[in-house]
Amino acid sequence: MSQQDTINYDAVLSKFREDPFAYVDINAMHTGHIRFHVREGDKVEGLTGDFRHIKGTLLCELTRERNQKPIHCTTNGEVSFVNKVLDGQFVQAGEKIMTIRHPLKKREIIEQILRDVLVPFAAPEKAKYYFAMDIQNRIEKFGQRSVSVKAGDEVFTMSLMKRDTPVYYTGEAGIIHSVYFKPGQSMELGEPLVGVCPPEKVAVVEKIITRVKAEWE
Amino acid sequence: MGVDFPTPKSLATYIQEEELPRRLALESALPVSDILRYGGMVGSEIHAYTSLPRCMDQARELIKQHSKQQQSLPSGTMLFAESLSGSKGRFQRVWHAPDGGLWCVLTVFNQWSKRVASLLPLVTGVAVCETVLANGVAARIKWVNDIHCAGLKLAGLLAETHVCRLSGEEYVLLGIGLNVNNRHFPSELQKTATSMTRQTDSGFDLATLALDLLAKLTWNIGLLTWLDEQDKPLAIFMDRYRSHCDSVGRRVRFGFDVQEAPQYEALVTGILDDGGLVLHHLQDDVEIVEHGGEMEYLPV
Numbered sequence: 001m002s003q004q005d006t007i008n009y010d011a012v013l014s015k016f017r018e019d020p021f022a023y024v025d026i027n028a029m030h031t032g033h034i035r036f037h038v039r040e041g042d043k044v045e046g047l048t049g050d051f052r053h054i055k056g057t058l059l060c061e062l063t064r065e066r067n068q069k070p071i072h073c074t075t076n077g078e079v080s081f082v083n084k085v086l087d088g089q090f091v092q093a094g095e096k097i098m099t100i101r102h103p104l105k106k107r108e109i110i111e112q113i114l115r116d117v118l119v120p121f122a123a124p125e126k127a128k129y130y131f132a133m134d135i136q137n138r139i140e141k142f143g144q145r146s147v148s149v150k151a152g153d154e155v156f157t158m159s160l161m162k163r164d165t166p167v168y169y170t171g172e173a174g175i176i177h178s179v180y181f182k183p184g185q186s187m188e189l190g191e192p193l194v195g196v197c198p199p200e201k202v203a204v205v206e207k208i209i210t211r212v213k214a215e216w217e
Numbered sequence: 218m219g220v221d222f223p224t225p226k227s228l229a230t231y232i233q234e235e236e237l238p239r240r241l242a243l244e245s246a247l248p249v250s251d252i253l254r255y256g257g258m259v260g261s262e263i264h265a266y267t268s269l270p271r272c273m274d275q276a277r278e279l280i281k282q283h284s285k286q287q288q289s290l291p292s293g294t295m296l297f298a299e300s301l302s303g304s305k306g307r308f309q310r311v312w313h314a315p316d317g318g319l320w321c322v323l324t325v326f327n328q329w330s331k332r333v334a335s336l337l338p339l340v341t342g343v344a345v346c347e348t349v350l351a352n353g354v355a356a357r358i359k360w361v362n363d364i365h366c367a368g369l370k371l372a373g374l375l376a377e378t379h380v381c382r383l384s385g386e387e388y389v390l391l392g393i394g395l396n397v398n399n400r401h402f403p404s405e406l407q408k409t410a411t412s413m414t415r416q417t418d419s420g421f422d423l424a425t426l427a428l429d430l431l432a433k434l435t436w437n438i439g440l441l442t443w444l445d446e447q448d449k450p451l452a453i454f455m456d457r458y459r460s461h462c463d464s465v466g467r468r469v470r471f472g473f474d475v476q477e478a479p480q481y482e483a484l485v486t487g488i489l490d491d492g493g494l495v496l497h498h499l500q501d502d503v504e505i506v507e508h509g510g511e512m513e514y515l516p517v
Contacts, residue, residue, distance in 0.1 A: 049498075049501060049503075050480070050481075051480055051481070053501070053505045054498075054501055054503050055503065125331070127509060128508075128509040128510065159510075160508055160509055161336065161337075161338050161339065161361055161376075161492050161508055161509060162307075162361040162362060162374075162376060162509065162511070163335070163337060163338050163376035163389070164307075164376070164377045164378065165377070165378035166378065166379075184472070184473025184474065184478070184480070184509075184510065186507070186509070
């Protein structure tokens with residue numbers, strides 16, 4: 001059975017119509033005493049600015065050994081859940097402390113659906129990234145969706161403290177379908193840099209995009 | 218070959234007779250002999266060339282040749298060239314490397330933890346700055362590791378990771394271009410570059426300067442390695458870096474490639490122990506911490 005056959009477009013789109021939100025859990029990044037700065041129902045802002053340099057709403061602060069670590073919101077939306085019993089208490093690293101309900105735009109819905117189809121390639125470290133020279137030249141010459149990559153190809157240069165490190169692709173071969181970063185933008189560890197589309201899935205990807213664009217107001 | 222570049226033996230003698238007593242006098246709170254031993258791989262092999270297209274490319278070629286013979290290029294191998302015919306800086310920028318300058322690359326295994334390895338470009342900056350200062354030129358570091366004198370660029374440094382495709386070994390190539398006795402620059406660099414001889418009106422012995430640079434690299438890489446091995450606070454190194462860096466308090470234009478695509482103007486308010494640059498964004502009135510990119514100083 002092909003990928004095309006396994007996606008039930010009506011069901012997927014209906015799911016997003018009923019609940020057009022993403023639910024982003026905020027977890028404690030380390031142990032410490034927590035103090036909340038928002039309540040359920042509060043509107044919150046994510047990173048803003050041309051280079052995502054303006055921090056989002058302050059959600060809470062973690063204090064460990066008298067060091068305060070503020071946790072800022074990374075996406076806009078509304079606080080849908082706060083684990084209130086934790087306020088003023090000691091929390092463990094990784095513990096869920098609240099959830100942000102983020103309203104999805106058409107582009108984000110496409111990305112959410114494509115997440116099941118595309119092969120993501122994540123940032124190996126918190127750093128700035130740009131395409132390797134050969135890839136950049138091919139993108140400029142032929143367009144992003146004409147550039148194919150395979151395991152072992154040098155795809156990015158990672159720049160950290162002015163040290164440039166080549167990053168080699170490790171996933172399934174395919175074309176670079178989606179690019180999730182701007183050259184020189186600081187990316188967090190694990191954030192996807194590109195979504196690669198295996199050749200046999202190109203048609204289904206195009207169908208998803210066309211369908212969502214046509215049917216989503 | 219016009220320049221009598223150092224050998225591993227002459228470097229060992231120089232460190233014993235010059236660098237060790239100097240550091241013992243300056244760094245009494247630190248285990249000086251141990252730190253110099255930690256940096257002992259620097260100059261384990263020294264290759265000197267009359268001319269090369271680029272030192273970085275030659276270093277990659279040496280790694281490849283060793284790998285083909287089932288060997289590894291020794292960590293700490295240093296390559297010197299009297300002139301370079303195809304030199305360039307980051308983003309393919311023009312770099313002029315005629316006779317009279319110090320053009321070299323240090324090739325080291327990436328043996329450090331992540332928290333320490335990210336400071337290697339800063340270590341090179343401190344070593345070059347110390348070398349220039351010890352020879353009477355008032356150099357300063359502009360974050361990350363540009364060496365300048367009175368606002369003019371005296372040295373350009375490159376840091377690149379190189380993974381050998383044959384052996385899988387990961388090296389860090391630390392390229393150094395220091396304008397020493399070269400007086401003349403192409404027109405596009407006339408207003409932005411300078412040399413040690415232009416700053417002092419005197420000439421410098423390149424062989425001695427090379428020896429001094431190797432000794433300073435030995436100390437600073439040794440210090441970073443010692444901090445890593447002993448799990449000591451990075452502030453011990455960063456305090457030394459901050460004492461040479463004149464970026465804090467400056468108004469700057471910042472960008473990943475600031476010449477081609479400047480991003481914003483800011484005031485530099487600090488440098489963190491992980492090397493991060495703390496900036497106050499002037500237009501948006503927010504604090505930003507950058508761990509990559511570059512900047513130009515704006516007029517006061």
